[in-house]
């Protein structure tokens with residue numbers, strides 16, 4: 447019959463309308479905002495930052511900036527915190543997310559190695575300021591681990607168990623004794639036993655007597671070694687030798703006498 451479907455639909459609506467006054471299960475709507483339906487655990491919209499205990503010191507984020515690099519629309523902005531000497535403090539000084547740009551893809555959550563960022567479920571985010579009002583800063587974004595448990599209980603329990611396991615492993619590793627260093631070259635003893643090497647320093651070489659330094663020309667002459675003989679006329683004699691007397695022939699007068 448033509449219009450039968452419409453009649454069936456109208457009948458169902460009328461039935462729900464009448465019975466909703468006596469049967470609460472027939473009431474499929476709630477009086478929002480006074481009343482709200484519970485959200486599924488899988489509901490997600492924009493990210494938030496998780497902290498443990500203390501909102502200032504307990505922030506899990508170490509400002510590694512992996513999420514900032516991986517965010518497809520680049521709507522995360524992070525500046526690392528530093529102390530007065532400029533040393534990094536493993537915490538963000540600035541952590542902003544522009545939720546007017548965020549597309550709720552959850553990639554930032556997937557890539558975070560510290561379980562520091564998770565997806566929130568808040569949906570009442572209307573603002574009168576289109577730009578500044580939708581730019582969430584670190585104070586807006588940080589929320590406790592208890593809040594995380596309240597919106598994603600199964601996921602939060604799994605994360606807590608994993609973090610506790612990693613913490614226990616790190617503590618056990620820190621408490622383990624350091625491996626012994628390999629011993630230096632051992633020296634065999636007369637009995638064949640090997641004793642730890644005792645390094646005996648080699649005997650020091652005797653230092654040669656320093657030569658006296660001449661301070662005057664005379665001393666320098668004395669101190670100087672004999673010069674080598676030179677060739678030539680004057681030569682065979684040392685330069686310092688006195689000149690040899692030359693033999694002179696007798697004159698004719700002397701011969702006559």
Ligand code: SF4
Pocket residue numbers: 506507508509510511512513514524557558559560561562563
């Ligand atoms: S939220 Fe995670 S990935 Fe992003 S900066 Fe912090 S620690 Fe790194």
Ligand code: SF4
Pocket residue numbers: 492493516517518519520521522543547548549550551552553554555
């Ligand atoms: S949910 Fe996606 S778009 Fe939004 S901040 Fe994270 S990575 Fe960026």
